[in-house]
Amino acid sequence: MPATARTKTPKAKPPQxxxxxxxxxxxxxxxxILRAATRxxxxxxxxxxxxxxxxxxxxxxxxxxYYYFGSKEGLFVAVLEDMxxxxxxxxxxxxxxxxxxEQSLKAVITFMWEFYQRNPEFITLLNDENLHRGKHIGRxxxxxxxxxxxxxxxxxxxEAGVARRVFRDDVSGRDVYLMIAALxxxxxxxxxxxxxxxxxxxxTPAALKHWHDFVVDAVVRKxxx
Numbered sequence: 060m061p062a063t064a065r066t067k068t069p070k071a072k073p074p075q076x077x078x079x080x081x082x083x084x085x086x087x088x089x090x091x092i093l094r095a096a097t098r099x100x101x102x103x104x105x106x107x108x109x110x111x112x113x114x115x116x117x118x119x120x121x122x123x124x125y126y127y128f129g130s131k132e133g134l135f136v137a138v139l140e141d142m143x144x145x146x147x148x149x150x151x152x153x154x155x156x157x158x159x160x161e162q163s164l165k166a167v168i169t170f171m172w173e174f175y176q177r178n179p180e181f182i183t184l185l186n187d188e189n190l191h192r193g194k195h196i197g198r199x200x201x202x203x204x205x206x207x208x209x210x211x212x213x214x215x216x217x218e219a220g221v222a223r224r225v226f227r228d229d230v231s232g233r234d235v236y237l238m239i240a241a242l243x244x245x246x247x248x249x250x251x252x253x254x255x256x257x258x259x260x261x262x263t264p265a266a267l268k269h270w271h272d273f274v275v276d277a278v279v280r281k282x283x284x
Contacts, residue, residue, distance in 0.1 A: 140205070143202075167216060171240065
């Protein structure tokens with residue numbers, strides 16, 4: 060009988076990580092670097108924040124920062140964009156009542172007030188960027204798109220109030236956003252110097268509540284028909 064050819068059974072290949080797994084790992088590395096850069100830049104500013112500090116805080120390598128962000132400036136812009144993105148995503152989760160525009164307006168004011176307090180690095184980063192006259196965020200290709208969701212939410216609240224004849228029809232969502240941001244942001248970003256100026260601590264729970272109530276009252280009064 061002819062010899063039967065013996066075929067070799069191919070060795071099983073070790074399972075390979077799919078592209079999806081690699082993408083998740085890359086995204087995780089990028090997020091870790093962003094979080095570390097946010098802390099370092101918020102503490103030291105753009106000029107004082109060094110790449111080696113950030114890579115050490117992220118438990119990563121300098122080359123990974125350049126790989127994902129291109130440069131220190133590119134990383135700083137990404138940090139600012141990420142803060143705006145997080146603000147918008149959190150705001151879009153608000154449950155606003157179309158049948159009670161005034162309550163919805165109060166909810167937006169409270170959200171902005173609490174977001175600033177939960178994310179103090181947002182204020183310090185913006186303060187630093189304004190010292191640089193906005194030259195970094197001005198080079199962002201996405202900066203303009205971040206204002207749209209925040210303003211759109213207020214415009215919807217105002218439109219609902221106008222339809223129910225409880226709000227004026229001559230105030231824009233952009234103006235209301237600026238009013239809320241100015242009253243909240245200025246107080247929190249200057250509370251330490253203002254405390255010394257007035258001789259009264261402005262960051263106690265009672266003082267913070269008083270100012271929040273004041274802002275809510277001021278904005279609602281401005282919009283009431």
